[in-house]
Amino acid sequence: xxxxxxxxxxxxxRLGKDTTxxxxxxxxxxxxxxxxxxxxxxxxxxxxxxxxxxGLLPPSxxxxxxxxxxxxxxxxxxxxxxxxxxxxxWRTTLDNILxxxxxxxxxxxxxxxxxxxxxxxxxxxxxxxGLTDFxxxxxxxxxxxxxQRSNLCRALIHEPELLMLDEPFGAxxxxxxxxxxxxxxxxxxxxxxxxxxxxxxLREAVYLADTVHVMxxxxxxxxxxxxxxxxxxxxxxxxxxxxxxxxxxxxxxxIHQEHAA
Amino acid sequence: xxxxxxxxxxxxxxxxxAVAVLLGLWELACTAFDLPEILLPRPSxxxxxxxxxxxxxxxxxxxxxWTTVIGFLLAIAGGLLLGLAIGASPFVxxxxxxxxxxxxxxxxxxxxxxxxxxVGVGATPAVVTAFVISFFPIVVNVATGLATIxxxxxxxxxxxxxxxxxxxxxVGIPRxxxxxxxxxxxxxxxxxxxxxxxxxxxxxxxxxxxxxxxxARNDTPTTFAGLFAIAIMGVAMYALCALVEKRMTRWAFRGxxxx
Numbered sequence: 463x464x465x466x467x468x469x470x471x472x473x474x475x476r477l478g479k480d481t482t483x484x485x486x487x488x489x490x491x492x493x494x495x496x497x498x499x500x501x502x503x504x505x506x507x508x509x510x511x512x513x514x515x516x517g518l519l520p521p522s523x524x525x526x527x528x529x530x531x532x533x534x535x536x537x538x539x540x541x542x543x544x545x546x547x548x549x550x551x552w553r554t555t556l557d558n559i560l561x562x563x564x565x566x567x568x569x570x571x572x573x574x575x576x577x578x579x580x581x582x583x584x585x586x587x588x589x590x591x592g593l594t595d596f597x598x599x600x601x602x603x604x605x606x607x608x609x610q611r612s613n614l615c616r617a618l619i620h621e622p623e624l625l626m627l628d629e630p631f632g633a634x635x636x637x638x639x640x641x642x643x644x645x646x647x648x649x650x651x652x653x654x655x656x657x658x659x660x661x662x663x664l665r666e667a668v669y670l671a672d673t674v675h676v677m678x679x680x681x682x683x684x685x686x687x688x689x690x691x692x693x694x695x696x697x698x699x700x701x702x703x704x705x706x707x708x709x710x711x712x713x714x715x716x717i718h719q720e721h722a723a
Numbered sequence: 724x725x726x727x728x729x730x731x732x733x734x735x736x737x738x739x740x741a742v743a744v745l746l747g748l749w750e751l752a753c754t755a756f757d758l759p760e761i762l763l764p765r766p767s768x769x770x771x772x773x774x775x776x777x778x779x780x781x782x783x784x785x786x787x788x789w790t791t792v793i794g795f796l797l798a799i800a801g802g803l804l805l806g807l808a809i810g811a812s813p814f815v816x817x818x819x820x821x822x823x824x825x826x827x828x829x830x831x832x833x834x835x836x837x838x839x840x841x842v843g844v845g846a847t848p849a850v851v852t853a854f855v856i857s858f859f860p861i862v863v864n865v866a867t868g869l870a871t872i873x874x875x876x877x878x879x880x881x882x883x884x885x886x887x888x889x890x891x892x893x894v895g896i897p898r899x900x901x902x903x904x905x906x907x908x909x910x911x912x913x914x915x916x917x918x919x920x921x922x923x924x925x926x927x928x929x930x931x932x933x934x935x936x937x938x939a940r941n942d943t944p945t946t947f948a949g950l951f952a953i954a955i956m957g958v959a960m961y962a963l964c965a966l967v968e969k970r971m972t973r974w975a976f977r978g979x980x981x982x
Contacts, residue, residue, distance in 0.1 A: 516882045538884030548875045551974040552897045561893065565885045600974060616879075626882070 463530055464491035465656050466515060466624070471524035472681070473510055483681035484510045488524070490675055490684050494623075495654040499667035501713065502677030503720050508660040510682070512626045515658065516540050528624065539566050541617035541625040541655070545632040547609040549601035555612050556597040559584045562620040569620060587615045591645050607638035611645065618649060625657040631666065640698055643669050647695055664710045664717075669696055676713060679720045686716045764944040769951060772944040779933070784952050787918055787929040790846050791960075794853025795914040802858050802910075803903060806865025810899065811891055816866070827859045831917060835924040849921040849929060856917035857910035861903065868902030869895045901975035904968035911960045919953060 473485040484507040492498050500508050513519040514526055517536040526533040541562070549558045563569040563580050573580060588594055591611040593604075601609055610630060617625055631639040647670060650657060661667050667674045668690055676686040692706060700706055746766045752758070753765040760768065773780065808815045809823075831852055838848040872894055880890050922931025930949050937945035969976060 513878070516878075518878055518881060536881045536884070538882075540882040542879050542882045544875045544879075546873070546875055548873055548879055550876075550894065550897065552900075552972075562883050564893070565880065565883045565889055567884070602974070620883075 463527060465494040465496070465529065466492040466658075467525075467527040468511075468515070469525045469527075471514060471521045471526055473507070473514065473519065474522045485514070485521075485683075486681035487683050488677075490687070492656060492658065492673075494656055497650055497657045497659070497670060497672045499659045499661060499671035499674045500677060501661060501664060501667050501674060501717070502682060503679050503717055504662060506677045506680050506720075507682035508662075508677060509628050512542075512628050512658060512660055516542070516624075516626060537624075539620065539622055539624075541620065541622035543610075543613045543617040543625075543627050543630040545629040547601070547606075547613040549609055549612055549616070551600060551602050554598050554600055555593065555604065556581065556584055556588070558601060558612060559587065559615045559619050561616060566620045584615070584619055587619055588612075590649065591615060607634055607642065610634060610638075610642065614642075614646065614649070618653070618655070621653060622655060625655045627657065627659045627661075629661055630659075631663070632661070639663075639666070644697070646670060651695060664713050665701055668692075668706060668709050668713070669701060674713060676716050685720070686713070688713060761941055761943050764947055768944050769947045773948040773951065776945060776948065780930075780948060780952055783928070783930045783933040783949075784956060786846070787849070787915075787922065787931065787953070788956055790849040790929065791853050791911075791914045791918040791956075794850045794918060795857055795911055797850070797854045798857040798861055798910060798914065799903075799907065801854070802861025802906075803865055806862040806903075807869065807891070807896070807899070809862065810866035810869025811887075811895060823859065823862060826855075831856045832920050832924060835921045838921070839925050844925060844927050846928065849918040849926060852921040853914040853917035856920075857914040860906045860909045860913065864902040864906035865899045868899030872898055901968075901972040904964070904972055907964040907968065908961055911964050912957050915953060915957050915960070 468488055468490050471485060471488045472483070475482040475484055488507075488511060490498075500511055502508055510519065514521050515528065515533070517526075517533040520534070528537055549555075550561070553561070560573075560580060563573050569580070585594065585597060588597055591614065593608060593611055593615075596604055596608060601612065604612065610633075613630065617627070631642050634642065643666060650670075659667065659670060671690055674688045674690060675684050676688070677683065678685045688709065690709060692700065692709075696706075750766050753763060764772075805819070809819060810816070834855065835848055835852060838851055842848060842851075869891075876894055877890060880893065885893065918929065919931040922929035923935050926932045930952055934946045934949035937943075937949065
């Protein structure tokens with residue numbers, strides 16, 4: 463069985479008499495160490511998949527397995543980053559990044575006695591995203607791009623087996639976004655954590671992912687699975703190469719069909 | 724002197740100017756309409772009485788101050804605990820919220836005679852009245868602070884494997900702090916109202932009792948001196964709460980720190 467395995471997963475929200483079919487029959491599997499992107503028209507239930515995989519929402523039908531075990535409650539130790547950085551304004555950037563260490567076993571027990579060691583680890587991570595000088599600043603003293611970098615660091619500090627990214631670069635300007643693709647790729651190449659990236663930016667999906675899953679309109683199903691066999695590390699220059707552009711066009715074509723249907 | 728500095732000085736002077744203008748108009752009106760002192764004493768007369776009877780005023784003021792502060796501290800402790808419980812648990816919320824609103828709707832002045840039957844006259848009814856009147860805004864604010872945690876923040880912590888208790892201590896309580904401190908400014912002024920009401924309705928101590936007995940002797944200037952004393956204490960305690968608020972939750976005033 464794959465590291466993450468979704469079989470015929472569906473989700474129906476009920477609000478009073480209204481029922482919304484957010485997800486119908488989603489089937490996909492993710493190998494350990496794979497970088498997967500999920501793209502699709504807006505409102506197709508991309509974010510719902512993230513919540514289902516991490517167990518934050520129970521599915522209405524089908525089965526979800528992670529590490530071979532069925533997901534029935536929130537699974538532990540997952541790294542998560544959203545479009546909104548959700549950093550805590552009362553903590554410095556460094557303390558924000560150390561948050562998972564205070565919660566995730568086995569770090570939780572060692573945190574107080576080995577604080578210096580963990581701080582060094584956080585500083586190393588901050589260095590790779592170019593934020594060394596901002597460790598003691600508060601999140602609201604940072605720019606949007608810096609906040610999002612810190613957010614990534616917080617999702618990665620405990621070296622999660624599973625990283626869930628929900629449009630983490632969505633609110634950033636184009637230059638910062640493309641720069642962070644590079645940062646993200648470098649971090650992934652070093653540690654190879656299993657990653658699920660939800661995005662509506664097709665270039666972002668093709669740049670970062672090994673496999674791109676295209677979802678249909680609501681209720682969402684997986685309608686196309688595309689392996690991205692471009693060599694790594696990919697650069698901004700590679701986004702202008704014909705092969706890259708062709709893949710983006712192919713994905714865009716499929717999503718257009720969804721909009722037209 | 725630079726324009727910025729002048730603006731800053733003017734900004735700091737404005738409250739004093741406003742008070743001076745108000746008192747000046749009052750003084751003028753009393754003289755112009757020749758109002759008898761028993762109806763409305765001139766501020767200058769009130770000030771003279773204030774100075775002459777300063778020793779008595781300060782004695783009664785201190786009695787009121789400490790009953791108010793004790794009631795207020797109890798309200799912080801109780802309000803914080805209940806606010807956290809209500810904000811953290813939907814069950815506690817649905818169970819207690821209607822009750823709290825009903826309780827808050829009861830005029831506290833109606834409680835004082837009952838309290839006096841239970842505990843007699845003295846400091847206790849004033850402390851209890853200050854407590855019950857300043858309790859409500861603290862509970863509501865703390866609960867609001869907890870209830871408005873961003874869902875994403877909660878999701879990040881839950882997917883890390885945090886327990887509900889951890890979510891409460893890592894996010895809930897720090898986030899509720901600015902709400903708590905904001906409510907303290909409201910609560911302290913309410914606490915003064917509570918203790919003075921109690922002293923006025925039936926007490927044998929405190930500034931409320933002093934004003935009541937002065938009123939009974941038609942000594943209107945002393946009554947007004949008492950009013951002024953309450954106002955001064957109220958402003959002082961408010962300022963203290965505002966200072967504590969700024970110290971404790973600097974991050975909530977982010978704009979002012981960056982500049």
